[in-house]
Amino acid sequence: MKSMNKLIESLNRHRKNGQALLAANFYNAETLQAILFAAKQERSEIILQTSPATLNYLGVKLATAMARAAADEYGVTAWLHLDHATDTDLIHHCIETGYDSVMIDASEFEFTENVQRAKEIVKIAHEKNIAVEAEIGYIPKLGQAGANGTGLTTPEEAQSFIERTNVDLLAIAIGTAHGFYKEKPALDFERLEAISKVVDRPLVLHGGSGLSKDEWRMAIRGGIAKINFATEIKDTFINTIKKSLNGNDEIDLRKVFLPGIRTTARLVAEKIRVCSGN
Numbered sequence: 249m250k251s252m253n254k255l256i257e258s259l260n261r262h263r264k265n266g267q268a269l270l271a272a273n274f275y276n277a278e279t280l281q282a283i284l285f286a287a288k289q290e291r292s293e294i295i296l297q298t299s300p301a302t303l304n305y306l307g308v309k310l311a312t313a314m315a316r317a318a319a320d321e322y323g324v325t326a327w328l329h330l331d332h333a334t335d336t337d338l339i340h341h342c343i344e345t346g347y348d349s350v351m352i353d354a355s356e357f358e359f360t361e362n363v364q365r366a367k368e369i370v371k372i373a374h375e376k377n378i379a380v381e382a383e384i385g386y387i388p389k390l391g392q393a394g395a396n397g398t399g400l401t402t403p404e405e406a407q408s409f410i411e412r413t414n415v416d417l418l419a420i421a422i423g424t425a426h427g428f429y430k431e432k433p434a435l436d437f438e439r440l441e442a443i444s445k446v447v448d449r450p451l452v453l454h455g456g457s458g459l460s461k462d463e464w465r466m467a468i469r470g471g472i473a474k475i476n477f478a479t480e481i482k483d484t485f486i487n488t489i490k491k492s493l494n495g496n497d498e499i500d501l502r503k504v505f506l507p508g509i510r511t512t513a514r515l516v517a518e519k520i521r522v523c524s525g526n
């Protein structure tokens with residue numbers, strides 16, 4: 249890499265200060281506004297994430313332009329990240345459009361294949377000084393079986409993965425899952441600390457929704473520098489709107505989404521405060 253990616257610099261700084269950056273997924277203009285409103289209010293940097301499904305919905309160019317323009321409008325330092333991409337063409341597209349970082353998710357392949365796929369993306373991304381996140385271990389996706397202590401990341405494979413791929417950010421499996429938890433998850437903080445000791449890169453926690461404040465704090469203390477937060481944003485936004493539209497004849501699109509923006513902003517602000525150590 250020519251110079252260190254600014255997002256990675258920021259994540260390293262946060263980690264050193266015992267803080268993390270919130271990585272919030274947005275889905276439309278309204279959730280984007282809610283996230284940025286919260287970041288502005290908390291005077292915090294923020295990572296804005298889009299999943300491939302969101303890019304399928306909005307288009308890469310629109311999502312990129314929206315995120316950049318909105319961050320500028322709100323005066324917030326925001327980083328744009330591609331979450332859970334498996335399609336190399338989409339990753340290329342986001343790199344060309346000016347994302348700050350991309351995640352190549354090949355965690356469902358075996359270790360050597362995961363290494364190979366990550367290396368390919370690192371090669372093209374680092375040429376443009378764009379950071380790469382990869383994942384090792386099993387972090388259940390929506391509809392997948394719970395981890396139940398299986399598929400958790402080991403310090404050895406984390407260290408070996410970094411050496412072989414030179415990825416900038418590593419998502420690890422310590423017992424979290426995507427979506428809402430059906431049962432209270434048992435997070436393995438000892439494992440996190442052991443990984444943190446041997447991996448000198450920002451570690452990423454996926455599945456921030458539904459965890460307690462204390463669990464977030466312990467994860468940050470253990471070395472997590474980026475916490476991914478998506479499900480609760482969707483849930484809060486849409487459920488607020490469902491309630492406010494119940495028996496309401498309002499059709500003014502500039503009014504109907506406001507309650508959803510407000511509750512989502514409050515939720516995100518609360519998570520930013522936990523990430524900042526407040």
Ligand SMILES: [Zn+2]
Nearest residue numbers: 426454455476
């Ligand atoms: Zn994830």
